[in-house]
Amino acid sequence: MSAQALANLGEGQIAYVRAIRSDDLSRLFPQAPALQPGLDLFALLGADGTPILVTDSRNAAIANAWENDLTPVSVH
Template sequence: MTCDEQTFTMKPGEFQALGTGEIAYVKPMTSDDLTTLFPQAPRMRPGLNLWVLLNADGTPIMLSDSRETALANAAEHQLHTVALH
């Protein structure tokens, strides 16, 4: 680090909001875990493979049985999708 560089500290809430409304990610899940993100969701057959579109802060946006549909929804709302590793 040189003398010209600066370090910025972000508060937890500021860091959590980073990218919200601009960046989203698509995550696979099963119907068994559905109520963790969607508490009001109707009961579904166990073991179904689903895809969830999440805002950068982890807030769920939509649920689908197709990855392509979740990605299309992100594009429709001008959200940039990123991969998680």
């Protein structure tokens, strides 16, 4: 399976939750305001890596996935 095919697998159905640091926020979410460095955050991303939202709570990221009819999976 190609990398592109793998990235499209689950598109529109699956989203993944990934722990990030506020230092990395601008890379995933360029429009996000600057935050204090060193904060632990959680990003919800589409199956293809498209950023959906960022929050300070893993549970909030998962709840948002369910609210948008996406099946959340965690990436460690």
